Amino acid sequence: MRSLIDIVDFSVEEIQQLLDTACDISENPAKYVDACRGKKLATLFFEPSTRTRLSFEAAMYELGGNVLGFSQASSSSASKGESMADTAKMLSCYVDIMAIRHPKEGAPYVAATNASIPVINAGDGGHCHPTQTLADLLTIYRENGRLDNLTIGCCGDLKYGRTVHSLLAAFARYANIKVILISPEELKLPKYVKYEVLEKYGMEYVETTSLEEAMPQLDVLYMTRIQQERFDNFDEYERLKDSYILTPEKMAAGKPTMRVLHPLPRVNEISVKVDEDPRAAYFRQALNAKYMRMALILKLLKEAEEGKQMETLQTVEDPRLICDNPRCISSTEQELPHKFKLVDPERGIYRCIYCESKKTLN
Ligand code: CP
Numbered sequence: 001m002r003s004l005i006d007i008v009d010f011s012v013e014e015i016q017q018l019l020d021t022a023c024d025i026s027e028n029p030a031k032y033v034d035a036c037r038g039k040k041l042a043t044l045f046f047e048p049s050t051r052t053r054l055s056f057e058a059a060m061y062e063l064g065g066n067v068l069g070f071s072q073a074s075s076s077s078a079s080k081g082e083s084m085a086d087t088a089k090m091l092s093c094y095v096d097i098m099a100i101r102h103p104k105e106g107a108p109y110v111a112a113t114n115a116s117i118p119v120i121n122a123g124d125g126g127h128c129h130p131t132q133t134l135a136d137l138l139t140i141y142r143e144n145g146r147l148d149n150l151t152i153g154c155c156g157d158l159k160y161g162r163t164v165h166s167l168l169a170a171f172a173r174y175a176n177i178k179v180i181l182i183s184p185e186e187l188k189l190p191k192y193v194k195y196e197v198l199e200k201y202g203m204e205y206v207e208t209t210s211l212e213e214a215m216p217q218l219d220v221l222y223m224t225r226i227q228q229e230r231f232d233n234f235d236e237y238e239r240l241k242d243s244y245i246l247t248p249e250k251m252a253a254g255k256p257t258m259r260v261l262h263p264l265p266r267v268n269e270i271s272v273k274v275d276e277d278p279r280a281a282y283f284r285q286a287l288n289a290k291y292m293r294m295a296l297i298l299k300l301l302k303e304a305e306e307g308k309q310m311e312t313l314q315t316v317e318d319p320r321l322i323c324d325n326p327r328c329i330s331s332t333e334q335e336l337p338h339k340f341k342l343v344d345p346e347r348g349i350y351r352c353i354y355c356e357s358k359k360t361l362n
Contacts, residue, residue, distance in 0.1 A: 002300060002308040003112040003119040007130040007170045009311075014299075015137060015170070021295035022138050022288070029062065035298060036065030040095040043069035044087065045122070046078060046102045051264055051286055052122045052131065056099045059293040068095065083334050088115040097300055099131075100124075106329040106354025110336065112310060118300035125327045126160040126230055127355055131296060132263050133166040135289035140220055142288065143259045143281050148175040153214045155182040155244050156224035156269060158189040163263040164224060165193050172201035179205040180214045184243045186236070187226070192351075192358060196343065211244050215253040221246075223262040223269055223282075246270045251277055261285050313353060315339040321350055321359050328355035 004010065010018070025032055041060040045053050049071070057067045070076050078087065084102070088111035091098050098115070100108045101122040108121035123129040141147055152171065154164045158181055168189075171177045179198065181189050188207060198205045208214055215221070223246055231237040246260065251274055254260075262270060262282040274280050321340045323330045330336050330352065340350035340359060348361045 001118050002303040003310055004130050005109050005112055005121045006128050007133045007166045012173050018295045019138055019141050022291040025294050026291045032063055034064040036063035039065040041065060041067050042091050042095040042098040044098055044100045045071045046073040049101055055290040056293050059290050059297060063294055084110045085114040092116040104329040105327050109354055110329050110333060118304050126162050128166050129162045130166050131293055132163045133170050134292040135285055136167055136261060137170060138288040138292050139261055139281055139285040144219055150219045151178040151217050152220045153180040153182055153218040154222045155211055157187045157226045158183040159187040160227055160230035161224045168197050172197050172203055177203055179203055181207045182211050182214050184240055218258050221260045225267055225269055244269055246274055248273050313341055315341055315353055323352040323357050325355050325357040328352060330354050
């Protein structure tokens with residue numbers, strides 16, 4: 001069944017169709033009030049969420065459908081040791097589509113390969129958050145009027161920030177995008193995203209620790225939270241948590257047409273005083289997320305009716321290829337085979353199909 005696990009599962013043309021549908025939904029909501037009558041969405045949230053879970057639920061209700069699910073792992077049978085694969089098979093008996101947030105990277109992919117209904121990745125650990133990216137793209141499209149010829153500053157936790165990784169993967173396919181990566185040394189963008197996204201697609205990028213220096217160049221400033229839950233070392237989090245705080249004084253150096261996005265939740269990285277600035281687009285972004293999730297539910301349910309399938313991945317199983325990422329779903333899921341995809345035949349580089357951790361065989 002066709003699912004959304006990673007933003008690159010959708011072509012640029014498909015993303016444009018979703019943007020057009022989301023815009024139409026926002027302008028003509030009455031057209032869609034019965035679009036999912038009789039359909040059910042399950043929201044399986046093994047990690048906390050406000051926006052993603054509730055906007056998915058609001059989206060389904062506004063399409064005339066129904067919703068069931070849970071908001072914490074402790075209220076599901078995962079707490080008794082049930083696997084992701086079995087959970088996905090169970091849910092396929094009860095609902096028409098499911099959205100999953102999970103702390104383990106690759107968990108939604110495991111669900112998608114075991115379900116007979118569409119699965120949506122609503123955030124898997126530090127890996128991907130493709131529906132946030134769809135909301136980000138819609139916001140930039142509506143606010144800046146285009147998705148090409150942009151200078152985008154990504155600021156904060158670029159190491160664990162799954163929203164930034166997904167956003168860069170999406171923008172790799174648009175023309176003339178310049179990226180300014182603003183982070184402390186310790187939270188720089190992982191090398192694999194730099195090499196396999198930015199460099200592979202010829203995107204211009206610079207790295208800096210200075211938000212002030214980057215500010216005047218930006219069309220979009222994408223702020224992110226320093227995520228306490230991704231740190232193994234609390235002292236390190238304490239040392240880095242206030243690295244960037246956006247204030248009205250810093251906003252003064254930005255272009256009048258610049259827009260500030262943030263996937264939210266924020267802690268203190270954007271002063272509440274910035275909310276009054278018309279360039280602050282993050283609450284409009286949260287509203288766009290609902291329209292985008294409505295468009296996505298419609299698309300995946302239609303494709304399920306048409307019998308459209310996920311693309312089959314070419315995978316390799318080799319006893320020397322074992323994923324050792326403790327955040328990968330393969331570290332906990334029962335009897336899950338370690339599978340890899342060959343991403344660089346010349347250098348013998350493989351990536352785990354669940355979490356994309358790197359292994360080499362040379
Ligand atoms: N942006 C986002 O994913 O927010 P939640 O964690 O509240 O869902």
